[in-house]
Amino acid sequence: MNGLINVLKHPGLTSHEVVVALRRMFNIKRIGHTGTLDPGAAGVLPICVGQGTRVVEYLINKPKEYRAEFTFGIRTDTCDAGGKILDKSAGFKLDPLILNEVLDEFRGEIKQVPPMVSAVRHQGKRLYQLAREGKEIERKARRIYIYELNILRLQRGLAYPRLLCDIKCSKGTYVRSICADLGEKLGCGAFMSFLVRTASGPFLLENALTLEEIKEMWMRKDLSFMLPIDYALRDIPALTVKEKAVPHILNGQPLAPSGILGGIGKNKMPEFVRLYSPGGKLLSLGNYCSTDEGEWHYKPKKVFASL
Template identity: 45%
Template sequence: MNGIINVYKPQGITSFDVVRSVKKITGQKKIGHTGTLDPLATGVLPICIGRATKLVDYIMNGRKTYIATLKLGVETDTYDREGEVLKTLATEHLSEAEVKEAINSFIGEIKQVPPMYSALKVQGKRLYELAREGKEVERNERSITIYDIKILEIKVPDIKFEVVCSKGTYIRSLCFDIGEKLKCGGAMWDLERTASSSFKKENSVTLEELAVNYENHIISIEEAIMEFSPLYYNEKIGNLLLNGVCLNNPNIIKNIEFDKIYRVYKEKELLGLGMLQEKGFKIITLLN
């Protein structure tokens, strides 16, 4: 069994709980998820099965869309409503215009510090493990991109917004940073991921629906990578690519864009994903 299931994760369980459930439902062992969602969060969590596990990094590298609720005037140690409240501050003085300006100032490429309660590892230990021991360590800033923010509702202290962002973005940290910008504190109160790469909420399936008939919800590897442009080769060139040969014949690679990922076919058979780099064009991920 090879393919992807676009699972809608419910609140209150971990992403690994979802993986365990899918393993139990399908009877498959080779399964991986494509980007952790906190227990508090709900939403799209594509699960890769069999050879499709080779696509995990490609899906994780895609854009993510979230709908978040930010509560201003409160700070917690986890940056969300599940943490211990560290302080509360007044918000009555905030105008709608101030809130909008602060939120929109985060659009673009920005630096973000991951929260202590996160799965990132420092010296071999996950940050949340250190946090539970009462330790706080210095975290390096990371470059992320906020492609767009759409404010859906402002009812101070509660703000609801949609954000489109790059891999590695912590919405909890974004909520904390908005609170810092407004000098009143802020914490994430709710979070839903509505899209991960090409996988959308409207095409997702619940674990309950999956248990009834999982085979109807498996997306083929080919369908999952349709966002990449196709390249078709004859049997001879296709076999060279299968054997790891790097193509550098100008007549073959002249119309291929540098550093762009392509779907590669031998006749009509999908071979994998390929890319043109300095030495030439070759398969970077074999999928057949």
Template identity: 40%
Template sequence: MNGLLVIDKPGGITSHDVVNRLRRITGERSIGHLGTLDPMATGVLPLLLGKFTRLAQYFSATEKSYSGSIRFGYATDTYDADGEVSGERVCPSLTLEAIRSAASRFQGEMDQLPPPFSAKKIAGTPAYKLARAGKPVELKTAKICIRSFEITAFDGDEASFTMSVSAGGYVRSVAHELGQDLKCGAHLSNLRRTQAGVFTLDDAQRLEEMEPFSGNLAGLENYCIHPRSLLTDMPSVGGDVVSLGRLRNGAQANLPEFSQAPLVKVFAGQKELVGIARRVAGTLFQPVVVMG
């Protein structure tokens, strides 16, 4: 089965658990997700199936949007509610205005230190494995961009928020650092991804709704995003049998595409994605990804 399926990930399981359940349902071994969601988190999880996994490189820089809540009063070692308490518990005396003022510095480009319990690799080993083993975790900061971070409400010890952040940004780290700035400790208590690139909750399917399609791939394909709606920055173009045959075999071919875009999606008919081709000159294209 080839396609892109957006799942509304439930809480309490890992993104890899979602992959494994879809492997069982579809019988397709080649499945990969586009951006990990922590076990606690829910929401938009796009997955590439089959030969569409070859397109992963073109989705790597997508911005993501979230809604969630931050609890003040103590930090945790994972920076979220799944972790162990780290440091003292305090009774914070905060106001909505004070939190919004502190949150205002988390805007635009910045250097962010990933959480020690994260998938970032240190000499080839994921940081979370070192952290679980009690070994030192020496991570480097990474450049990220927070396009928006709004504290929408504050009740008791918990603040609600929305955020849009570049690929590679950790919402958990923002919650942790906000608690440090307010000198009371904080951690992420709830998180829901509402958008990943162009994909929103409106595109997402509940995992349990996919179960009845086990062994019925034709039915499941109806829930996949239409191939022509993927990678919207690339124009779509069709070709005749000869040109498509050349591209499938790795050779250059002329295509009726005049936008001057450097990359195009090549289709046979309306839905069969043949691959991605790079413009060499004029209407001459070289295949860079072929679906076979």
């Protein structure tokens, strides 16, 4: 089995538990996810199977999208609903104009300190493991990028006001930290009361399948849940090679211009490409290489010989 699966993770499951369940279901060792989703959160969790695991590095950096609810006036030790309440400030009056001004500070490139309840490693241990032991470790701020942060609904007439928003962000962003930092800037504290990942690169929530749905399809020998490896590589330019060049590429040999099917024109060639057989089979991912004499070729980086 080789390919990608768009899994809809239930709240309460860890990303690792999803991988373990599918590994047992398919009786396959080579399987993994493309980025941890909090146990308390639901949503899109792309899974790579077989040779699909060889493209994880190209999926993990793609933007993520979330729908989140922030509750103001309450602080928790985990910055989410699963944590211990530290303090409350009931009746906080949330000014929409001030809220919008502060939200602007979270758009674009920002620095963010990973929360203690995160999967970041410190001396071989996950931070959340150290947090369970009651330890607090100094963490360095990381640069992340918030592409979009849009308000969907603001409920002000509550003891603890709530904000529902959509966030599009880069890899490594912790939405709970955005929430907690926003609460601190507003002077009232806040915790993330709800989170669902709505997209991870091209994987969308509306197309995701639960583990139960995947199991039912598997039992019926319906493998339509398995997406092709190149499903998530569509932003990489594609070239078709001549039939005579196919065995050379599968053997890891460079592809010269003469091996490309059709005219290549005089435009600058892309630095990184997908290489396909005339029949549409994905053969390899290749890097552009040139010589001092002006000659160039594509050197296969990852070859998919058994697809």
